[in-house]
Amino acid sequence: DGGITQSPKYLFRKEGQNVTLSCEQNLNHDAMYWYRQDPGQGLRLIYYSQIVNDFQKGDIAEGYSVSREKKESFPLTVTSAQKNPTAFYLCASRKGQGNTEAFFGQGTRLTVV
């Protein structure tokens, strides 16, 4: 079955450590996105990539980094520079740049301990 997979589902990080969240899709989608969701809040765009080897900052990119070396993969690194990293992180993908819906993974809940 085609889909988008995020791992792990739960992640704990000590303060000052970098951590990488995985996002893989087998939908052959060109565009991929990372969103952050805080409790009771909407989705805020962190980074997005419209094509392999290219990505753009979203609204809250500070303290995060991404790479897009393969079409299927768009990992997100939460660095120690992110002051408040505890949140629910959602990855999404979309076919091309036309008006189509985004498909979401099941999310990774990151907690700083």
Place this chain on the structure above:
Amino acid sequence: GESVGLHLPTLSVQEGDNSIINCAYSNSASDYFIWYKQESGKGPQFIIDIRSNMDKRQGQRVTVLLNKTVKHLSLQIAATQPGDSAVYFCAENTITGGFKTIFGAGTRLFVKA
């Protein structure tokens, strides 16, 4: 700035009644709108979409209405069921600064049995 927002943060309805969730958008250039449903601890799921050349679109038990004059979007759920309890987001696709989807804050729907 450009934004998509919701009028009501929470909505409580009786099982079997119809639900109406509203959304206001401010980007007059947006031409594609989507409603997503998000259950607790999961990623958002596509419900229905509508393009700006349409006023109404119907799905299974759901209808989306678009009023471009007042920049208003609504989601109607017929015969609301307990399984409809979730947070509902409206979103718009924009090409401003690169092709991306902007989400509203969301409305939490409670269905009372």
